Amino acid sequence: MAIDHLDGRIIVLLAREPRIGVLEMSRRLGVARGTVQARLDRLQSNGVIRGFGPQVDPAALGYPVTAFATLQIRQGQGPDVRAHLATVPEVLELLTTTGSGDMLCRLVARSNADLQRVIDRVVGFDGIVRASTAIVMENPVPLRIIPLVEQAAEDSREGI
């Protein structure tokens, strides 16, 4: 779906001040409350806004080490490996990518030493042929969405 400029402003406003209410948003944006309500409902039912879950910082939880593991999977073992990895709490995300049956796995650990334990648990499964791990040092651009939202909002404006 395409979002227009008002949708974009709603999302950006929401991202900057999550605790803001519908009423205050309508005041800031200069539109009626019902309009903001309707836009928000539409954005959510379209799946553009998935939800408003709390953004938890693993580091603050005691898991300051992040790493990415690239896994090579034995033919046909994909589903089993996924099920295995889903049971490991330290696996925050799992993606399958192009290439020779590869998976990319985002991990966290309590320390570099603890990372060894996590990796052992991750790769301690039959279907995994090989694993290579890269430890994250810095995070110059933390996961963000606002620039993309603004881009998408502008795109829908082009044909005006």
Add this chain to the structure above:
Amino acid sequence: MAIDHLDGRIIVLLAREPRIGVLEMSRRLGVARGTVQARLDRLQSNGVIRGFGPQVDPAALGYPVTAFATLQIRQGQGPDVRAHLATVPEVLELLTTTGSGDMLCRLVARSNADLQRVIDRVVGFDGIVRASTAIVMENPVPLRIIPLVEQAAEDSREGI
């Protein structure tokens, strides 16, 4: 910081039903409203809960293609490359990892063809020596935090 079992239940409850209020939470958890308030304030000021921003789905915005680019950076060009990548809306995340001056870059694009444009823009910068890209096919475990929160909550219980 360590979180206890009640903190864990608050976060999980919040993750499952983000629109829930403090009052309703206190009812579900069987504690006083003030307690939930205080816990939430503490979790936020400790940085465990960073915020409640909207979770936007790039695919629903018209960017269904996700890819990871591994970049090799020329010595000393790191800061410039970061600044460059920060200006590209399709760059959702940028991390520096162990290895030979490597960066890992999460990208989205409107299509596989559009991905070429994005990559060209990403690598069209002097400090980048080499780039290799992996396109994401599936996402068996979408970015999650609940299992880790439950783990952390249990860990704090061990010594009881």
Add this chain to the structure above:
DNA sequence: ACACCACTGAGCAGATTGCCCAGTGAACAA
């Protein structure tokens, strides 16, 4: 001309929030 759609501005009852207070019980130090 007509129907459709989104937006506006308003009103209403009900629920929630932020804030305050005093009392209780547990942990801890002197």
Add this chain to the structure above:
DNA sequence: TTGTTCACTGGGCAATCTGCTCAGTGGTGT
């Protein structure tokens, strides 16, 4: 033991917001 600190409880209060409804307006497409 006594005293202090701290977190939690349960209550109350005014102000605010929400979900809902309604009629009126303007633009678009048939």
